[in-house]
């Protein structure tokens with residue numbers, strides 16, 4: 001890949017900003033795994049021949065997380081939240097969708113994101129560095145308004161939309177193809193709480209809330225794909241798409257905590273580049289860079305070098 005920033009430099013910038021927390025993910029360090037199923041609706045197979053989209057119910061592993069690299073970060077302060085989903089395919093392999101509450105990415109390139117991390121490092125010079133960054137990186141200013149939602153505190157992990165931001169090419173069995181972006185839409189609707197109300201909430205209230213909800217009933221999200229229009233960028237996750245052509249392609253049903261994984265050396269990695277036949281990664285450089293940066297993080301947190309056989 002032709003890039004001037006290396007995954008190692010990205011990790012250094014992340015550690016400089018968020019601290020080093022051995023054994024944890026470099027970002028989205030605080031999170032919990034849940035189990036459930038995904039069932040595609042009839043529209044899915046018309047758009048992609050991927051085997052988890054043919055209408056049968058497949059197992060799903062879901063991780064909700066706080067975007068910070070600090071595993072002790074409280075839930076009741078603003079931050080981006082993550083929702084990563086791993087689908088088990090009928091042949092036993094897996095494919096992933098990694099999404100977050102921001103509606104657009106803050107940078108157009110890996111270099112831009114690493115520069116942003118460096119500029120955001122807290123200190124006396126931060127406001128000046130961020131102002132300089134903003135003048136050189138129009139993506140930050142362009143995305144501020146639309147991303148305001150990610151700075152709000154959700155009432156629950158189950159009451160906010162998550163967006164995968166990158167474009168993927170979906171190919172159907174008849175040879176047709178189109179680029180799509182993924183959106184997870186909560187069945188419960190979007191609900192937020194004020195900063196004042198959040199103060200009286202507990203440190204881990206988002207996990208506590210989800211566990212309480214799951215004690216009562218499954219939590220559901222629908223998967224929507226937004227189909228690219230002719231002028232929509234398939235390589236820049238910081239640019240909104242003009243297309244409002246959205247199709248609901250399936251339902252994720254989360255039923256409870258996953259207690260078996262991530263013990264005794266088991267390593268779970270949600271990698272947006274882990275696609276399957278019928279789905280292809282676009283040429284978005286950030287999408288490709290993420291896979292390399294995640295491998296660095298995985299090696300640091302688990303000692304495992306992913307190589308060609310990425311852990312599931």
Ligand code: HEM
Nearest residue numbers: 025026027028063082083084099100164165293294297298
């Ligand atoms: C160049 C840009 C990015 C860099 C350098 C980066 C870096 C990282 C790293 C190092 C991790 C920890 C991985 C692990 O140890 O398994 C992570 C996790 C995560 N990132 Fe990113 N990221 C980037 C862009 C994005 C984007 C665009 C999204 C959303 C669309 C995203 C969503 C997530 C989520 C949801 C997780 C947590 C996954 C889990 O629960 O295991 N990231 N990121």
